Amino acid sequence: MGDGSGAVLEVRGLGVRTGNRMLTEGVSFTLHAGRTLALVGESGSGKSLTASALLGLLPPGTEVAAGSVIHVPTGAQWVSPDAPFGSPRGRGISTVFQDPMSSLNPSMRVGDQVAEPLRVHAGASRAAAAAEVERLFAEVELPEPARTARKFPHELSGGQKQRVMIALALASSPAVLVADEPTTALDVTVQRAVLDLLDRLRRSRGLAVLFITHDLDVVRDIADDVAVMHRGRVVESGPVAEVLLRPQDAYTRELVRAHAAAFAPTAAPEAAVASPLVAATGLGVDFVRSRDLFGRPREVFTVLEGIDLCIQPGERVGLVGESGSGKSTLGRALLGLVPLARGRAEVDGVRVDPSDPEAMRRVRATAQLVFQDPYSALNPKLRIGQALREVLQAHGGSPAAAGQLLEEVGLAASDGDRYPEAFSGGQRQRIVIARALAVGPKFLVLDESVAALDVRIRVEILGLLDRLGRERGIGFLFISHDLGTLAAFCTRIAVLHAGRLVEDGPTEQVMHRPASPVTEALLASRAGTRAL
Secondary structure, three states, X not given: OOOOOOEEEEEEEEEEEEOOEEEEEEXXXXXXXXXXXXXXXXXXXXXXXXXXXXXXXXXXXXXXXXXXXXXXXXXXXXXXXXXXXXXXXXXXXXXXXXXXXXXXXXOOOHHHHHHHHHHHHOOOOHXXXXXXXXXXXXXXXXXXXXXXXXXXXXXXXXXXXXXXXXXXHHOOOOXXXXXXXXXXXXXXXXXXXXXXXXXXXXXXXXXXXXXEEOOHHHHXXXXXXXXXXXXXXXXXXXXHHHHHHOOOOHHHHHHHHHHHHHOOOOOOOOOOOXXXXXXXEEXXXXXXXXXXXXXXXXXXXXXXXXXEEEEOOOXXXXXXXXXXXXXXXXXXXXXXXXXXXXXXXEEOOEEOOOOOHHHHHHHHOOEEEEOOOHHHHOOOOXXXXXXXXXXXXXXXXXXHHHHHHHHHOOOOXXXXXXXXXXXXXHHHHHHHHHHHHOOOOOEEEEEOOOOOXXXXXXXXXXXXXXXXXXXXXXXXXXXXXXXXXXXHHOOEEEEEEOOEEEEEEEHHHHHHOOOOHHHHHHHHOOOOOXXX
């Protein structure tokens, strides 16, 4: 992975353990100035654990058991079993985490958070730190740096918060930047902007970047070299084009095949039937920003306007758009979870009206929502079987069917005796799908339901949904910011922008002959467009 020139950090046979169990073993790679190394693998492969060892941030109960990390220019050991973490925190190496909202202090202005390491590590005065914060905010292309510095995290968009995190990581002029899934939760255009920013910073600052991801499109787009991890070991490494085009290891080949399968074009849509399963006409949703002393709306924000959308039985419709476009709001409005200000929505011939309890009982027996995050969607204090039995009982089903539901989604009936914490992310998503199926729905709204999953698990879940949809005749509204996933699963794609549908058509037409400039921009923003 290079001839050693420009090497900054050399990882040699690194192993991390908890108790007597090794979590990673023999991990070796080199980080070079001005180059990006992508560390790729499934959840649990040891990617983030390896990065935590480099940063001196291993979780309690884990420790470096073997190997070392050498700072090549000085020959100093940063990490080894016999020595404490050798680099002062905040200097030499910095990190950008996946979720900026949980990484930033909600009670501090973002400028103060970036100024803190400048004052602690560099001894800068308050005025000097404030001036450097403005310069850093300008460097990461935040609008109105002085004004942005005075804002709290909740006042910024997801992309802006991630730019603040990048500025925070750069505050002490590190030689190495660790980026741990920094764009996973962002929509495609914001992801594109953040990836471009990281690439510019790498070149302008000569940074050595360790980019952790499970997205091979991002690897192709941003990385020079790649190391593939599987079960705590690096199984293959080398230049991106060599590894991804001509993989030698069986696991790498499987990973590349799974990625191709996840984004293979879907079949052409079937002919529409006369009566739609879901019908929305002139649908509009308003959010009240503020009220007067009498509780009357004083300031109203229009989230959705003039939405006309029909979904046939068994049809798969993808809904794509940037963050804030109204995708999730539309999905919830069709299920009666958000009140309509205008227009009309029907599910299986029943009008969606939250003020009519009987109508909503019938709607909820027909339509269900599968959330993005299965971790927060499941009660950690309930065994899985109990959670399913509650749904079955509430809708007149047999509690004994809980085991059958688990088997239908590829789990064992005996898994019902376990708590959510005992399952992986992909298994939890299967459980959430089983819970949605417990009422025998005809319509499912999937809100970013595979966004956080590794590519192989994503293929499994999409295959499961494909099978269940065909066997049960379920219609889908699949909400995502990932056009590739929608193209692989949906027969039709609708594009939402600023609360309005700007395009709606067959998948092949939307992906290859878009009619709207918004769709063209989304397609142009997809990662993985750089030639290998």
